[in-house]
Amino acid sequence: MGRKRKGRNISGWLVVDKPAGMTSTAVVNKVRWAFQAQKAGHAGTLDPEATGVLAIALGEATKTVPYITDALKCYRFTVRLGQATNTDDAEGEVVAESDLRPDDEAIKAALGQFVGDIEQVPPKFSAVKIDGERAYKLARDGEDFEVQARPLWVEELILTDRMDADTIELEMTCGKGGYVRSIARDLGEVLGCYGHVLLLRRLWSGPFRAEDGLTFEQIEAMAQSPELDAYLKPLETGLADLPKTQCTDVGLARLRNGNPGQVIASDLDYGEECWAAYDERAVAVGRFKGGELHPSRVFNLDAPNG
Structure with missing residues (x-):
């Protein structure tokens, strides 16, 4: 006879507005603790410095995770033009610079190359596996390796703001497996000016919206109470598509x-x-x-x- 799981036999979805500076796994662990749930998982990793929708499945809802993972998602992100980094975001080291700053029309024209069915090379500092090892581990160890391109469906990619000559804001709706950092890197290369991500926020993922998400402070304040249970969405929400x-x-x-x-x-x-x-x-x-x-x-x- 198998050992009985510890915790509550509770099922459903919780939408978390993930703060910057936390891994997706750490958020799952916190939510599982807050509900004292037997089982929990997330639908689609966010980088530690990213914010926004992280949908957490509890109990039987974990069986619907693949349908949220496969659903369309929307990201809003800020790109720093003129610099490339080894991580394709602001956490890395600057490896190339340019004085070129394309105008808005040039940027809008270039965005069209990244809409529809595209091939995208994930960042070397990512969780993709290379011969059984995580790419980020190989990159940290200074290994020389190539990451293979992967197919990605991009529904929409638009310029939403130009804060200054160096900084633009984009919004992208895409399918499973999209790397915003790769979009920033590749857009910078197409424009001839380099680029990397400064800020990233997931606005929605399938049926889940950031405005419906609980903050970490709210989760901790209501932890292990019926008040928190009231925010749990039915597992059927994960089958909306x-x-x-x-x-x-x-x-x-x-x-x-x-x-x-x-x-x-x-x-x-x-x-x-x-x-x-x-x-x-x-x-x-x-x-x-x-x-x-x-x-x-x-x-x-x-x-x-x-």
Whole structure:
């Protein structure tokens, strides 16, 4: 018999407005402690110096993390023109400089190269793995290595402000795996002036918005109290981008055991991914085939929702 997990059997999503200077893992640990939860995880890492939306899943909601990770996200970031750093942000050492300062029209024209399906090389100081090692560890050790380009979907990239000749503000909406630092670096190279990120804030991630996020101070003040529980969003929030079906009584019994179960659906294509609900609670996620949901993830209905 497996050892029983310590903590509360609680499920749901908490939106945190992450402060600068903390890792995403540290935020997860703090939230887990604040709820005394058995299990917690986050949907999409933010750099330690970045702020904004960090969505934390508790309990059964951790099974919906991939759907938030894959969702569109929006970032607002400030770029320092005229300097390149080895980390592509203000934490690193300046490795190249230029006196060139492009005007707003040149910047807007260059941004078009970074919209749509693009190939992006992650920063060397990032968590991508190179032959099993984290790139940032290799970079810190002074190793010579190359990071392979990765595909990225960029929905929108716009110039929102020009504070001064050296500083611009951009806003980007993109898919999974986007590195804002790479955008700043590559834009600077295209413009011929270099560039790196000064400030970065994630405005929203899928259904979660920064304005709905709790600050660290609020979380600590309400920790381990019913007041904090009231801010927990249902695990179903993490399934907002998937079609919803209703499972029958017979389907419920089969799905709970991990078997294909009967669902009531309309306008779904054969093989389409969707989720099934019973009494408005998520039962399973899977593929719709011939009137049944073939589950890939099954939720424990006995676990309390937020």
